[in-house]
């Protein structure tokens with residue numbers, strides 16, 4: 001249901017409303033932000049500066065930093081769920097339309113704001129991606145402090161997962177977390193709204209934050225940052241820091257980014273593909289749905305050697321989501337499987353959640 005004018009204005013608390021509304025009738029374009037549902041808290045803090053003429057990459061990175069430093073979000077930054085070895089290893093990237101440049105870090109540990117380090121890679125080196133120990137040293141060189149990112153809650157969840165893995169090792173199963181839970185080996189509790197089944201009985205939490213932005217000058221930029229797949233093989237890197245997979249923007253066509261099963265976004269080169277479809281004239285929603293149908297066909301082929309990728313009905317057993325922004329300010333959020341919310345902020349409605357368009361319920 002579309003909000004009425006009063007609701008629109010109250011939803012823009014803190015935003016210069018007269019400035020936002022005046023943009024609608026001026027030659028300047030209204031600014032727009034689109035991203036994963038967990039980007040909303042950050043958008044509420046950054047949208048005002050964007051309305052006032054702020055840079056799109058500043059807005060995108062300041063938005064995701066809110067979640068990077070939130071210990072209660074176990075999908076990104078501080079408090080992110082660790083890899084198999086209990087180390088929180090982060091991936092992040094950013095891209096800037098006006099200069100068609102990008103930067104990224106992957107498998108970086110003990111640095112609170114990998115999105116800022118990705119920007120430093122873009123602005124202070126001739127490279128697009130720095131990984132592992134080199135990324136950590138690079139961040140330290142630029143003044144980022146060494147930070148312990150594993151919170152007690154994430155450590156306990158990791159330990160519980162590790163103890164529940166096998167009946168044939170020497171670790172005893174974790175004690176039941178409530179008196180009614182009697183199984184010896186319980187599965188890892190899901191992250192709310194983030195669980196992705198990759199096959200019968202195999203539930204693995206995913207989680208990430210993406211933010212794409214168009215400024216009042218029509219400039220686009222984006223960023224994606226994550227702790228990646230929980231309990232991943234050390235060194236595993238998903239789509240988030242891969243330009244074209246977890247994010248992409250082009251000043252001639254628009255911006256897109258993803259969350260969910262990173263391997264699907266990599267194999268489809270999903271964000272790049274969506275931006276290319278917009279370049280060919282498709283609206284954001286149509287571009288996103290076409291890409292999801294393509295991924296569904298690709299998964300059917302992958303399932304020849306990895307049958308657990310399909311559910312009992314022969315459909316993809318996981319989800320991947322894309323957040324899409326056209327140069328004209330049109331936006332969409334699409335999901336391969338299951339609905340949910342995504343975050344949007346624009347001059348018409350301020351920061352808010354909207355419903356994802358799902359290919360499969």
Ligand code: ASP
Pocket residue numbers: 205206207208226227228229237238239240258259260261262263
């Ligand atoms: N796409 C991320 C990855 O595969 C995880 C996620 O979005 O949940 O690392």
